[in-house]
Amino acid sequence: MTLVNEVVDEVNEVMALVDETQLVAAEKIIDKNKRIFILGAGRSGLMAKGFAMRLMHIGYSVFVIGETITPSIQTGDVLVSVSGSGKTGSVLDPSKKAKENGVKLVAVTSNANSPLGRIGDATIVVPGATKSGDGVKSIQLLSTLFDQSVHITLDVLCLMLSRRDNISNETAKATHSNME
Amino acid sequence: MTLVNEVVDEVNEVMALVDETQLVAAEKIIDKNKRIFILGAGRSGLMAKGFAMRLMHIGYSVFVIGETITPSIQTGDVLVSVSGSGKTGSVLDPSKKAKENGVKLVAVTSNANSPLGRIGDATIVVPGATKSGDGVKSIQLLSTLFDQSVHITLDVLCLMLSRRDNISNETAKATHSNME
Amino acid sequence: MTLVNEVVDEVNEVMALVDETQLVAAEKIIDKNKRIFILGAGRSGLMAKGFAMRLMHIGYSVFVIGETITPSIQTGDVLVSVSGSGKTGSVLDPSKKAKENGVKLVAVTSNANSPLGRIGDATIVVPGATKSGDGVKSIQLLSTLFDQSVHITLDVLCLMLSRRDNISNETAKATHSNME
């Protein structure tokens, strides 16, 4: 078996464990009339940014925590936090603080029982191997398998949202950055 | 004379050459009902981001070209482009393209006769030394003096905008990121 | 069939078309004694950053074009450029310039015959749907399928490099940012 096949098989194994009812629960919280904030660190953070960018393409008012023009988060806003281990301090601490301020939290993690997993108003479990040892075992380094699977999972969530909102590919294309 | 004094004197010399009527012209273009896009590279780009962040604090709908949630720029939008030399390709090319698409351009540069300076609907000249040799001479490296002076200049523009719009310090504070 | 399954099937279809001999050719260029520069825009750019971060974890001297501490690229350096369409100006133009300056180029694109694909010293073709219409057709928006597949492909390349270089998971873990 080639290395590509081995890696793809791992992704398939994790994706088979993703529970679409959890995506539906998250979909209900991600309301187009609300502001959506996105938080993640490291490679999970890059996947979180990819999700944020696509939400923008399909017409959401979305902000990435830590980027230049991100305002204060307020009661009534939605926060989507991504952490494989569910214990990353720079993700967990602001998520707790947001919850206390009346923000709805979508938690995305490999471990439903992690501190982050437990406080989600909706929690999406993506059980790919992380660097803290959670989830499906992997031949890949650190939390690579989590990153790959969370990427696909959040893209499926975007696809659900775009269908719910009747956003076509052409509409998304018109919103895509034209300064590249 | 101490090194701090020498550097501060350079900044004072450049700032004395900044023409407030150019700031007033830019202020007229930066309309709160329009979307404002910000573009810069390198250290100028960091100053541009600082300007964008403050515009957000005082209630503008502002985006930084190259960040995650920046949508396509459209006819009727405003672009603020910062380049010391006025020749940086990654700033100049998108600025030209935006102009062709009916975007109003505020150009910020050390050189009014540079390619960027010439195409601004308003052009703010900040004649600090740049790495291409324009502007007031400096003991500092590369375009440090331009960066320092453009920083202060854009902050003065923000102050003008906040006064025009009746935004208090308390209002700005409430919008400041609360996830740090 | 569930939506997760439909999306995973698309990824599997693209990954089956990735040619491992192209990865081997890229692996030869990515020399641990050289500086590796990474370039991409939009969501492809996020995938490129994920690749850069993992290269750092396994001990490479790697820089992302556009980030703060990225130095000038010089003869003898390696550039890895990612563009689905192979035509993105902000990726293509610097890639051409780098080639002219004696930099080795690894091109990653959905289209081998695109301007970027044609100039790679090694070109990795990841034929997922892009927003310009190249590659395997997809139910997903814009270049989502390319992003997902390029993510996995670059992770496979990292795995190949880590094995070649005898880097263990524990070694990579010790290099992973500890300030999160």
Add this chain to the structure above:
Amino acid sequence: MTLVNEVVDEVNEVMALVDETQLVAAEKIIDKNKRIFILGAGRSGLMAKGFAMRLMHIGYSVFVIGETITPSIQTGDVLVSVSGSGKTGSVLDPSKKAKENGVKLVAVTSNANSPLGRIGDATIVVPGATKSGDGVKSIQLLSTLFDQSVHITLDVLCLMLSRRDNISNETAKATHSNME
């Protein structure tokens, strides 16, 4: 008096209070044979990045906490942390953690007695107004005056370092990103 003059006067007032012996103390810690890590949030973070970029130009091995290719910080490394209030959690907490791990800390703050100010191996006090009310009073919004003054202060430190290390403007220019 024009608005530009009012703002420039504020900057002059703060800069007159910057103590060059504190810069000398910081200069001793910033050793070219060590790895330098830079940390800041919000607009202070942008100024911190500007400092990091210039350190790269003059030949330092420097990393920005939170950027893609930043490795783990280790005993023997140097951390430069910037926070106007000296209380920003995302700056203070990692700074404390780094200190415990044997990292030398240069603290840059408006308030010597703040939590960050107190733990610096060298502390540079830049007493510009911050949004928490420290420092010289200002007509400008939030911590604008701190940002402006810290910008100039860190540039003076860079100038001291470049002179100590005999780095010319031409050498710095050759290291400046050539992909813009």
